Amino acid sequence: MPTTSTLIAFAAVCVGMVLTPGPNMMYLVSRSLSQGPMAGVISLGGVLLGFVFYVLCTALGFTALLVTVPLAYDVLRFGGAIYLGWLAWQSLKPGGRSPFEVHALPYDPPRKLFAMGLLTNLLNPKVAMLYLSLVPQFLDTTRGDVFAQSIVLGGVHICVSFAGNLMFAVSAGALSAFLARRPMWLLVQRWLMGLVLGGLAVRMAMESRR
Numbered sequence: 001m002p003t004t005s006t007l008i009a010f011a012a013v014c015v016g017m018v019l020t021p022g023p024n025m026m027y028l029v030s031r032s033l034s035q036g037p038m039a040g041v042i043s044l045g046g047v048l049l050g051f052v053f054y055v056l057c058t059a060l061g062f063t064a065l066l067v068t069v070p071l072a073y074d075v076l077r078f079g080g081a082i083y084l085g086w087l088a089w090q091s092l093k094p095g096g097r098s099p100f101e102v103h104a105l106p107y108d109p110p111r112k113l114f115a116m117g118l119l120t121n122l123l124n125p126k127v128a129m130l131y132l133s134l135v136p137q138f139l140d141t142t143r144g145d146v147f148a149q150s151i152v153l154g155g156v157h158i159c160v161s162f163a164g165n166l167m168f169a170v171s172a173g174a175l176s177a178f179l180a181r182r183p184m185w186l187l188v189q190r191w192l193m194g195l196v197l198g199g200l201a202v203r204m205a206m207e208s209r210r
Contacts, residue, residue: 002138002149007156010138014157018164020196023124027117028165032172035107040169042110046117048162053122055154058131059147081205088201092194 002010024047032040108116121127131154139149 001144002140002152003143006138006140007152010153011156011160013134014160015164016196018161023120024127024165025168027120028169029172031113031116032169035113037170037172039108039113040172041166042113043117043120044162044165044169046114046119047121047165048158049114050118050121050124050127051154051158051161054127054131055151055158058135058154059150078205081201085198085201088194088198092191092198 028040028043028047031043135150135153135157138153139146143149
């Protein structure tokens with residue numbers, strides 16, 4: 001099983017990932033602003049199910065491949081770094097948008113909200129890169145079964161994502177109104193998220209294979 005220090009370090013990285021803008025955050029915030037916090041919470045249920053899918057896929061196959069084949073690991077690691085760098089640029093470039101500057105969405109029933117949350121997560125490259133490139137960096141073959149370690153780390157990510165995204169879904173309206181009245185805060189938020197993404201991209205590119 002992962003050590004306590006490993007779990008804390010991984011949880012800290014997960015917090016950084018949750019706080020960075022991406023399709024999941026955009027969808028949850030948009031849905032909460034358009035249809036109310038409960039719609040955002042229902043959509044979050046679908047997002048969490050998508051995380052479970054990625055955890056199982058990683059634990060059942062991809063993780064073992066990355067641990068045993070250095071080239072596959074490096075390809076995905078650099079691919080993840082490039083993608084995170086692209087997200088950073090989307091936030092920092094002139095004319096970039098904050099995730100709290102959203103368009104209104106039509107009303108949808110709970111079943112569709114859940115399904116759209118699931119689909120948004122399954123088609124989110126950031127999540128795929130997280131599980132395929134980041135999780136293996138926290139695996140240690142000397143600490144026991146890799147499958148069990150992957151499940152534990154995946155569980156940590158799901159818990160952190162649930163807490164963070166629930167906060168965004170419930171407080172989206174208040175945060176959007178606050179930022180809309182303070183354009184400078186929108187700019188600060190964009191740059192903060194862009195710098196966090198850029199830092200994660202550099203970290204992923206520089207991280208050596210365990």
